[in-house]
Amino acid sequence: MAALYIILTASVIAISCGLLGSFLILRKMALVGDAISHAVLPGIVLAFLISGSRDNIPMLIGAAVLGVITTLIIEMLQKKAGMQEDASIGITFTWLFALGVILITSYTGQVDLDQECVLYGEIAYVPLDTFNLSNGLSLGPRALWISGSVLLLIIAFILKGYKGLVLTTFNKDYAASIGISTAFWQLAFMSLVSLTTVVSFESVGAILVVALLVAPPAAAYLLSQNLKKMLWLSTLFGILTAVGGYYLALVLDGSIAGAMATFAGVLFAGAWGWSKLTSKHSGTIPVTDKKNISTFF
């Protein structure tokens, strides 16, 4: 039963991350997502300190607001102080993360979080913290309920806002030219990303949530010609990651979250190889000449 709960919770989180991550990488904001996942830490610690528990929903939302503020700070540093994008992301999240760690160590007694948990979560403990009715009947892990609700929210948002989300992702200027507020869509989307990272935090930690946000969508992106397929594939890869990661961790007797990230990387490698193999035959025309892109220092 515990195994099932862990896999179920991990899958739900992975699907949420995969769906949002698909748009995140298409918006070229993968690293902003990375920054958010770190920057919510002080918010989570404060939420803890104020509410005394980690599952208080208003407090989770409060922590998520900090993630949204992070995106605004990053944007402001670029616009007002003329800072380049990479540096503005880099200094913002490290500063907030450092603040979070300092808060944790200052209030060790009051906060049931430790540094390891921050980095890679404690999904193995998820089944222990259950949601109980007043007559003592257990309804399953609390984390599953919370991340399940967030997943439903995300699905509803994508179904209802599909056109706006796609249009502002693909061609921002055009969207603005027909009178659509790109700022609104950006804000709504980043709020969901932020909420998801907060909710996933205790299960998979700050860095491995990035693996779930990026790896399954990246693999799906390489294999898809259209966005709907990409979203479905991200979902599928998310579930595979959860299942594969769990058993990999079992075999190696290591961290489940770490194993999930590793497994997601393996899936990506497979997808990359597969796309290389198949593109040789279909003769696609490469549009972007990437020969000159270099990411070396």
Added chain:
Amino acid sequence: MDIRPDCPAIEVHNLTASYNRKPVLWDVDFALPQGKLVGIVGPNGSGKTTLLRNMMGLMKPDSGYVNLFGKSLDEVREKVSYVPQRETVDWDFPASVMDVVEMGRYRKGNLFKRLSKQDKILCTEALEKVGLLDLAKRQISQLSGGQQQRVFLARSLAQQADLYLMDEPFVGVDAATEESILALLTQMKSEGKTVVIVHHDLQTAYEYFDWIVLLNTRLVASGEKEKVFTPQLLQEAYGGRLTVLSRIGDLMAKQDFPLREKEFKEAKGTGDGKTY
């Protein structure tokens, strides 16, 4: 040279626009006629894209304003279609040709609804007009440059607008496609549409357009092509920048100088009317 048409499709009033306080358009002021093929012509970096972005409200000018059909953009938005430069989007986006064309039918009002049958018909027709119907299901990354340009054109046609603003639609397009696009534009003109095209190639500009705006950070000329295409005006547009102008622009950026004093910024039109 600034010839004023009777019933203008676009009036640009005293438009000054800048990036990081450095002006790239200085007091541009002209009007364009309806039902014509208009070329906005100037060398690279002369502010053509910036001008179009200002017309579409995509950036805030430092001073001045633009009227479309005598009204502000918000009142006539559904009659105006904007075609951005092809390089501004990522063509690796997982979407089919039809997906992109359908965006032409998106409106503020139907953003949360499904497209109607009528919408879909319009999209199919638009694709047929640009000759891409057989590629409707193809992923956009697998198109050639000319085909991508035609996808944008089809999306624009699907918008069913009266005024079209297109940024460099002939860039990266082979000769045959260029001809077919031009034929299409001519046909649109004959249907009474106004088509404004940003173009940097002097060789073909005279042949393609009825009306030409010569731009180089400032307005050099606006009028019927016969009157605008004089050696002197062309020399002025293509013969380099005005050094005083660019030096002042640099100074403004460096000293954080405002481009307009407050009192002139709010006033729509030509300032307070006093002349000294």
Added chain:
Amino acid sequence: MEKLIEFISFSNPNVRFVTLGTMFIGMSAATVGCFAFLRKRALVGDAIAHAILPGIALAFMLTQSKSPWVLMGGALVAGWLAMFLIEAITKNSKLKPDTAIGLILSVFFGLGILMLTSIQHSGAGNQAGLDQFLFGKAAAITPSDLKIYIAVGLVLLALIFLFFKEFKLLSFNPDFASILGLPVKRLRFVLSSITVLAIATGIQAVGVVLMAALLITPAVAARAWTSSLKILLIIAGLFGAFSGLVGSYISFTAPQMPTGPWIVMSLSAIAIFSILFSPQRGLVAKIFRQRQNRQKILTENILKALYHLGENQKSQQNYFSKKQLLNHRKFDAAELNKGLKILAKKLWLIERETGYKLSQTGLPEAQRIVRLHRLWEMYLSERMRLKADHIHPNAETIEHIISPEIEHQLLHELDYPELDPHQKPIPY
């Protein structure tokens, strides 16, 4: 206070190691980080820092040794592999750099965590100490660690000194560098290697997550103070070292406090201070400059208005009241008072019961403004073909900004005109 003295006196050898160690680490990372910053690779640095983890774990698994040399070796290999993979993915797939960076960062890190936890659980060897790479172990720096940090720091500085010109070109103008025939590929290899080296040492002070700050934040802060690369490197290095000092001092006085996050906090504080208060590029200086501009515009407008009024009455000796000034031009009444006060202080105008007139020193100033205004109008109408009814608002701003050199150029280009486009005389 006692603590501070004890800290400064360096009498405690432990304090000495920790402080010197973090200072050296901070300095090396900050100096090398300037190039990463200029080449816009801040987040590649972040990814490398995370990716080093599995390298360290693997090195330990293979050798069962915790010698800093062995672990550094593993770190370097993993860092290089990560950098290579990021570039390979970006070039050979449609993924964009941000995705490739995020992917490698998180997957490598996950792999590292998996390996570390697996080692831990299997009880294979005494792994305690490996997780110090996660959070940094500044508080536990030993003399042999210190030797490594100093050696690495000196090597980095020597290489930067040696290749300064080449790295500079690589950072500011890589295309030009290859045109000049520089071995760009090899140079990038050297630069990348020393960056990975700096990261591999740096994570021992602040841990993998915060490493990006050690690399980038000093450069961001230093950039606010200078535009010269040499000075940038020096200032950034000093900021890096200083933060190391602050971090170790804080964890010395409050031992439960983590050193790494405090180093990052002090770096961030320096950066925020620099962004706000540096004299050239700082936001406060900018706001101050804008206020000065507004004041200049206001006073010059008043001078001009007085000149116009005098010109209309054909005498600059008459006095004009505030009311007349307000009628002439839509000044804000409070602003007008403020401007008049400033001008009176400068003795550029003379005040009487009945009003104001330009003084002998104020008149040439007023003439200058009017001259610039009318010259600019000439320029607009002659060179920019603006129509007479459009040129005025533009000239209203530009007159305040034209420098003497530009005025000279204008006069020269327009050939010293007598009258402006409205047929008003241009005062010389």
